[in-house]
Amino acid sequence: AQEIAHSPHERTKASAECCGYPVSIFFIVVNEFCERFSYYGMRAVLVLYFRYFLRWDDDLATSIYHAFVALCYLTPILGAIVADSWLGKFKTIIYLSIVYAIGQIVMAVSAINDITDANRDGTPDNMAVHVTLAMIGLILIAFGTGGIKPCVSAFGGDQFADHQTRQRSTFFSVFYLCINAGSLLSTLITPILRGQECGIHTQQKCYPLAFGVPAALMVVSLIVFIAGSGMYIKAAPQGNIMLDVCNCIGFAIKNRFRHRSKRYPKREHWLDWANEKYNKLLIAQIKMVLKVLFLYIPLPMFWTLFDQKGSRWTFQATTMDGTFGTLILQPDQMQTVNPILILTLVPIMDRVVYPLIRKCGFNFSPLKRMTVGMFLAAMAFVSAALVQIQIDKTLPVFPSSTESQLKIVNMASSQMEVTISPHDPIVLMSLQASDYMTLPNSTITVSLNTNPPIIKMFPLSERQRHTLIIPADPNTAYVTFDITSKPEQGSNAIRFVNGMSEEVNVSYYGFNRQSPVSDYVFLSQGEHTFSISNSVKSCTFSKMFRFGAAYTFLIPSTLNLTDNCGASVVEVEDIKPNTVHMALQIPQYFLITAGEVVFSVTGLEFSYSQAPSNMKAVLQAGWLFTVAVGNFIVLIVAELAKLPDQWAEYVLFASLLVAVCIIFSIMAYFYTYINPAEIEAQFMQGDEIDPEDKEKKAIELKSKDFVQQQNEQVGKTKM
Template sequence: MTDDRLKIRKDDTANDNTMEAKQPNKRKASPKICGTNYPLSISFIVVNEFCERFSYYGMKAVLTLYFIHYLHWSSNLSTAIYHAFSGLCYFTPVIGAIIADSWLGKFKTIIYLSIVYVIGHVVKSVGAIPDVGDSTVHIALSMFGLILIAFGTGGIKPCVAAFGGDQFEEEHTEERRKFFSIFYMSINAGSVLSTVITPILRGDVQCFGGDCYALAFGVPAALMIVALVVFIAGSGLYKKSPPEGNVLLNVCKCIGFAIRNRWRSSKKSPKRNHWLDWAEEKYSKGLIQEIKMVLRVLVLYIPLPMFWALFDQQGSRWTLQATRMNMDFGGGFIIKPDQMQMLNALLILVFVPIFDMGVYPLVGLCRINLTPLRKMATGMILAALAFCAATVVEVNVIKTVVEPPPPKECLLQVFNLVNGEAVSVEIKGHNIFPDKIESYKDPVGYTRLPLEDVHKVLPVTVSQNGVPHQCELNITENLAYSLILYSEGTVIKCKQEKDNIIKSEKGEAFLRFINTHSENMNITVGSVNFFAPSSYGISASLSVERGIYTQVTCKSDTKTYYIDLGLLDFGATYTFILGMGTETLELHKMEDVQANNVHIAWQIPQYVLITAGEVMFSITGLEFSYSQAPASMKSVLQAGWLLTVAFGNVIVLIVAEGAGLEQWTEFLLFAALLVAVSIIFSIMAYFYTYVDPDQLAKLAKDEDNMVKLKEKEKENMDMIDVPKSTKM
């Protein structure tokens, strides 16, 4: 999860200085909780935040798999859209802050944008119902729903926490700090529960003949409705500060005026120490000095999006990696690939106190000056190491994958069912099978077959004991085929079948049956029915849930058999040869595509590393930003920080759609880029001078007061020295 959970922890001290507006004088005190100094109104805000975060993270947890399995998009397009949505969620807080501070105030902004949020969830849920229109309608509803959700969640993001802080009296600073801890816990609780529950709703509940994405999106929609209702229910208890103008807009206006004034000035104009000083004709020196301090920090933000580019891939690339891994923890407990994201939230709760009370004090005892910027650079390195770990996992994961053939090539495997004797196979113009092909019980596996064109018909000669037999292959590039050899009397015949080599990203197994029996066969595996025609007929290749299948019913035209398929494992593709024995139906099992043999637990190190990096980078970054900015400018830095998350997602979008790299190469590229960026950031940090912003702002304001005093004295002197008229 991104920094919206982390920023609350250090936001309590900042909030004292970033209140949207001062409370009106002699305001009626809000009811307290059980005689404490905690306003009753905060309970509504905490419940609202829990439900809203459950809604957001629950929907987002299954989003990538929804794109792939429901909308049937490629993994690259799914990743790009996922990060485009995530980026939009972090662009829109700026809009929400402007609306709240300039026009509506926090309360009304939360209400109105929560309604937009709810509508987005409802539209998204309706778009996941199969009976609603065609694929174009589903895509349109899904995209429109996501846009509304992005505006809703992003718009209220800068408002809810600050609105909660507004509920406390000025003297109750300790209670306000504890409130932010509770608020932070509600965010984590919502994110952990949602990333556990919504994948279960998606995968374990079947509706409309498949995974129930409508329910997985519908429950977060219901939670968002609850969040809105609870927030409105506390309306009579809230302290509502009126909007007093947006600092961000004032900053932009001041910068714009300075640039225009500098551009229009003549060469004879006096030189200024800083380009922002050109705004002194309209804006106070105090404001200009504060903007200078903010810009110094914002310059340090420039390299930061690269960290978020890696961090936010937990919900996209890492989830897709998990779909190709073994998810069985034994004892019937099977984790879902989209549930692994909960590790981040759980580890955050563990790591925050460990780093605060253990790691940082120990580093201090070693007399190492671990400044905030050094912590952030270390966090970047940890995130890069996380992607190195992900690269190692990916390299081992793809060993079980049959790579699709490139253009002008196809894949071919041969099943020799000819009386169990070896045969020679010659394909005109190619020598891909130099050795004899033994019985199907000793499979050769897939071999690359070059093609001269996109589509080709190739003559094939099959020889046994020196006797040649002729057949042909009708093949197309980029596909995989099985060539099944069998005999009818003394003649060897060929049967060609297009194969499925793509692993199931739902953790299912694909299987098919080749029926050598003289009667048709109907096989029921779980809830899936297979039909294999007689005399070397081949059933369709269908997917079944991973599991151990014994006593599988196999019915011929005259008899019922029970066969043992054994374990059908994650991501594998099997071919079963059915043949007649003396008493029973003989069965031979072949694994065309290897099962996922890398356990999903191997993802834990990369989650540990990136969460440790998040603690050092995100918490420290927010703490540093607030400590280096004057009180009136903290909201500007908050907007800048959220924009770094947005631009990080844009980076992933560009790489996912434009680079076209293998996944392990892409992981390694991101790791290398972040290391390079961390070096640049470390150099920038070396030349950064830490300041006391409140002291500098005070000096600037004192200078403003001195200027005003001198102007006042000058006016008084002008009044005294007015020349007397020479006329009577």
């Protein structure tokens, strides 16, 4: 913020203008849109990439996701120090954007898995290589996006002259809209790209494309920014106030412990022990900052819940039905509800809700708003828990470690009575399937009431589902292994059982299997057409699939391979499709977004109003640090709790935030609001300030109104 307001002699040139605006800002706005598209597009599919490409379980995928987000919010401190103390904002943006683009390209390369065929379970070959590339890519991205975060908006402010206050305000509004537009479009588009099937040897979800497009946008962002290089006003590094703050605090602590004896009189505040080296104005400013930072202590818990939109809530959506009429939403596309609601709720809160509350005579102070925001986030997780309970009711029950499950399919031409000791006999009509029955892990004896009776023994495996298939010749009955988990990413698992006396091919986009039982293949939601053929004839049939189901299609011995054979092929449902609709996630997204608007925007505006004009960067760093700590809390709680039910984990997080909310409300009750400008003015009148410092401070106070306006605008930006 110090560098944004320049005195006339600091500007060595004037930027070219178009319609009263510096031409250079158009390059900055396009750069920011592309960069935010790149970041949020990659992040939208990241947790699913961990879960379904790298094959990590939900807990590990969640942990690495939040560790990455935390790193993204720790590195802005490093970026600010480098820009202010060494390279300046322009070079910092250039160098770290190159690092950023390389990281995005490495992520796209890490998702390529077509050098050789994938394994049957979908696990990529050379897993260590994929994981290593992914981790390198994420680290580079975290340093890139975090490093440029504190630089781009301030660099845009540098482009305006002192008389362009109105244009500067418009720029930050457009800057804010570009960030949210990039976030919205990327979270809509990249899940669609991920959902495509691509590959040379095997058809898989297209993560290389989902990461490749954000990588391309980051390259475009860098090129656009460099293209405007000749038009930028580039302020030289002015020194980093955060280092001054840390040095002053460190000296005060060291000086206090150096003079622990009773002969040294006590001082009013522990920071006063820095009086010997630092002027009283700086010490007073640091006291104001620390007063606000003390209120930040409970805040990470809000971000602990908020950032689970991209992890736990996305996993929750994979077990839901995303059909909205003709519109089909992918699980990771539900994250678009957040930016849509932000763009809607911010003006509603500013123009309608807050004025209405004031008109009713309520003192809805900033700290009270933040308390309400934390409570709304807790209620969002209560809503998520209720949705999860409904989902759990619809999930299939799979066998435990001491059990197995068996289903019977009769493909014989007549009715069949099947007895599996000690169960009662089951009567099945031709081309009929039974429900799954739970059996102990052992070898079962199967009796068929044929003439003469047929008795067979089959071993069953633990924790497995099986199907006993009785073909046209019951003497050749056999047992298959069935799918034992919900199909991933909302896809559908299908397989075919050939009951004909001749071999047939079932082809579907290169899927070509022969009798008697095919492997499962996974298809996306929507209508798919299948072809069944022998060496002479073929027939087709179509099926409309929903989300998350598994089917076995029976090809009867009497099938006529002509025209449409859909009426003859028998469908057996192994796992029911998802029935809980994704629309039920909208209330939790509304609550968490309303909490974000009330908590985040208000919190930044409050912080800036309570801090000295030259230390807003310190508070920005502190605010981002709370986001990082919040993501680390997710890792700690998830690892320590190890709750068996996901809804219970949601309730745990909600309970923790409610407890923190109560603590924060008590802290807010005892907080006394201050006017930093008045306090600074009082110290400006003292003799302890050097004339040079006093002149510099006068310039800063003169520009305070602009700096605060700029920061309040940026404070509303989606970080």
